Amino acid sequence: MVPGPRDRFLPRTRRHRGVNHTMAGTPATAQRRPPLAQPTGQEPPRIQDLLQSPKTVQRFQQLVPRHLNPERMLRVMAQAVYKTPKLAECEPMTLLGSMMACASFGLEPNTPLGHAYLIPFEKRRMQAGQWVTERVDVNLIIGYRGFIDLARRSGNLVSIHADVVYGAYGDMPADEFSFEYGSNMHLRHVPIGDNQGRPPIWAYAHASLKDGQAFEALPYARVLRIRDNSQGFQAALAAKQEAERNPNKSGWKMRSFESSPWVAHEHEMAAKTMIRRLSKALPMSIEFANAVQLDAMSDTGGVNYASFSDGVDMRVADVSTAAIDHQPEEPMEPLNGEREEVPVETGHDPETGEVREPARKEPAPAAKASRKQAPPPADDDELFSAT
Known part of the structure; x- marks a missing residue:
């Protein structure tokens, strides 16, 4: 069985009833990857280091839609952590996966554009009569303007x-x-x-x-x-x-x-x-269909964000070739609070089509083939002028 778009975000060993299978179709217990152990005396990598990893840069280049610039998207992700320090306490691969999910839709998180939000939240449990924080998770919430931008691509x-x-x-x-x-x-x-x-x-x-x-x-x-x-x-x-x-x-x-x-x-x-x-x-583009499903699943905490970061080695050895400036950029111009009816430009992306059947076997955003990156636009703000 080929997994549908919704299956892309589910934990791998719970996608289908019956025998648990991986994407390759063999029992999950036979192909489950062992966790990457950290070398003795070495601290776990920070999300800032992972964002500078050459493998991460390559993955973003594969995920980001053609009309956006992967390097700018990486800077926006770094700024999200800079502006919301609590995000740095999240499990690095889960946070990186949520960033990659956001990048695959071509949405910038935690900016005045209001396209999407990376929200840290504490998972707590009762211990000795007190609530204690077990871990810090992240939730990706797609905003109104993000859905408008995605809808325009149909x-x-x-x-x-x-x-x-x-x-x-x-x-x-x-x-x-x-x-x-x-x-x-x-x-x-x-x-x-x-x-x-x-x-x-x-x-x-x-x-x-x-x-x-x-x-x-x-x-x-x-x-x-x-x-x-x-x-x-x-x-x-x-x-x-x-x-x-x-x-x-x-x-x-x-x-x-x-x-x-x-x-x-x-x-x-x-x-x-x-x-x-x-x-x-x-009528929906591939990005719109996947974003709707992910956002609905995010409401109940049913998204396996770490699956997006598969293939990025946590043991970051060389970050010098993809240095990213973590200083905040100039703030973007706040958008007018008034909302007008948004005209839709046809032919926004010649590669995106309409998804009329939920079972259509389209590749998930994270599985897009590698392609040559188009040059960055002269003005990034023009990309969002209709939101």
Whole structure:
């Protein structure tokens, strides 16, 4: 059996029921690789060292879509660790794998672009009546703008838009909002005034296609239930609770809560949730299809990120040939908070097609063949001008 796109992110020994098999089709117990032992007296490699490994650079060159620059992507990954030091406490190969997954979609994490977020969270267990940190894991969350960018890579979309509808508060009236499914299907939203203080009541996503339209709307209470079940939000709540118990020692945890996507960017995350739900009715590029599946699995912590970093030796011996500057670059211009309907350029990537059947046997992003890298664009910001 050839694994589908969803199987790409599952632990290797749990992909199919019955006998556990590896990708080669032989019993997992016969081909399971032993863990790489660290030489005596040598510390485990840091993620900063792994990002400078020639093998990592080569892997990024294979993964990153042609319209992006692998060297810039590596610098962005290094900056993510620089700006969020807690990421450095994650298991290196798992963190590197999450970075490679992000790179395979062509999304930049932890930047003002809001394409994706690498979120560290503590796995804790009860010991002697106290909660202790067992390890620090990482979760990759794809943002609203990231899904918009991925949706643009399909050739059948004319435009796509997602938003939140706000109700009345005090003297402020509610937004005008109506929709209908069936033979007279339509969706109409007229925002009224400032959203400050007004409660969200609906969320929706709408796409105009070359041969029609598609949309989905949900009461906002259901959106919040989806949020509450996500691993990223649960980790943020745990950080807040820990900070409230130890206000003098856990200031960074409160900052972590306040900067988490569902807290700092709730409007955009609600819109992203609706685009993800609408995706089943949209023509999708390979990257979009895999990103939707990975993001859904990330909500429950079911992603084996370490599988992306297979082939990168943890025993980094030579990093001199691929030095990366870890100093922060100039901050990118913050994007306007207003969101307009996003036109879609056709023929964005001639290699990407539509995924109409979930069982289609397309190669996973991490298995792309090596290719000659195109020269970097004159202006990186032009790549994201429509997000």
